[in-house]
Amino acid sequence: MKETILVVGAGSWGTALSMVLADNGHQVRIYGNHAHVIEEINVKHTNETYLPKGVVLPENIVGFSDLSKAIQGVNTVLLVVPTKVIRDVLADLKSVASEPLTIIHASKGIEPGSFKRISELITEEMPQELLQDVVVLSGPSHAEEVSLRHPTTVSSAANNIQAAEKVQSLFMNHYFRVYTNEDVVGVELGGALKNVIALGAGISDGLGYGDNAKAALITRGLAEITRLGVALGANPLTFMGLTGVGDLIVTCTSVHSRNWRAGNQIGKGLSVDEVLEKMGMVVEGVRTTEATYALAKEMDVDMPITNAIYDIVFTGKPAKEVVDGLMVRTGKGETLPPTNRS
Structure with a gap:
């Protein structure tokens, strides 16, 4: 089943993962806070600020600089932002969300002070009524190589294995292979x-x-x-x-x-x-x-x-x-x- 998916974070990894989703036939909305990057994505179908020159983005990736517009009609959100801004991004997200979301995160880090993993930050910051599932996407994967569609293999981890399997089906294709895992703690700590x-x-x-x-x-x-x-x-x-x-x-x-x-x-x-x-x-x-x-x-x-x-x-x-x-x-x-x- 094809979806409209919101990717929050228009850097190298967010853009590369957007390409995987778009190659699989999903409609991808990529949100970023740098206007020139979003304009380049929409006009030139490239993101040369973060990805190698010559990488052309599929046309079913559309850039947004307004989160309230980007999230309309979306049930699946992929977070690809630095750990230090996760709480701020989640605050913005919950202010515009109206339906329960499956939130996938592909960021790697631990919050100083609280020592919380990113899935814990998501669960803490998002109201229960707006959060359906939290899934971690992690593994040995350089954005530069994924954007060139080189073979890459990662893990999809969730406490709810059905959620991990859903993310597996969203991303998996001939160059991007996904395995499922129920050890969220281990997957997040290994990545961080x-x-x-x-x-x-x-x-x-x-x-x-x-x-x-x-x-x-x-x-x-x-x-x-x-x-x-x-x-x-x-x-x-x-x-x-x-x-x-x-x-x-x-x-x-x-x-x-x-x-x-x-x-x-x-x-x-x-x-x-x-x-x-x-x-x-x-x-x-x-x-x-x-x-x-x-x-x-x-x-x-x-x-x-x-x-x-x-x-x-x-x-x-x-x-x-x-x-x-x-x-x-x-x-x-x-x-x-x-x-x-x-």
Whole structure:
């Protein structure tokens, strides 16, 4: 069944996912707050601010700069906005919604202070009568490659498996494969925390360390992501899947990754402020590092790599000094169960 779907967020990932939906025959309304981007989508059928030149958008994608008009007759909303504006966007959404919505989110992060995942923010901010289901769409997926229709595989996760299956059917096609998952906690944490480790991978590369160091960082990073996830109720097997090791590999090794690129520049000696200004786009890993560092302390979960990245990013410790500190910690066994201390 074809739908009219509202995508909130006209950046690279929101536009790429709009293309998937449009390719599947859905009518897609994409809402953004940059007038020049919306005009380009409607007039030229491109979004060269965020996607590669030469990518042409299907004509059944229509841009909107008025949310109250964009939501008319819509029952499914896809949120693709930075974590820091999720609450503001939800406030706008509930002010114009009149029917119960299935809200899909494809954002990755944890809110500092509250330590809430995005699905929890949605449930908290949206009135019960306006919220039918919440579904997470996450996995190893660079917008640049999806926009070129390169093969990509992700997970659709919801507490209500029927809702996850509905989202699977909305998105799945010959280049975009979707698996369902009922572990919302694990899927969201895997998607968020891999950005922290990707910052570290970029820092390692920026320091000039090689593949050995990055392989160690990815595998031990996965171990501590799993520890925190299990402490919060996630299924440890989720972190062996697309939204765990899959997303971790692609984000730690690709030049498309904003978090890797940011870490790479930090490793080469730029300050965090300089890097963020130069990037010009949100680097979720910075904010998530702050939240994860504090959450791990509160939960008494040992996350030495996260702590190290926090020290580099937020306290200004020299990266090489921090890496050396990681290497001389007390020796431990590798194949320990996913308890808090490892």
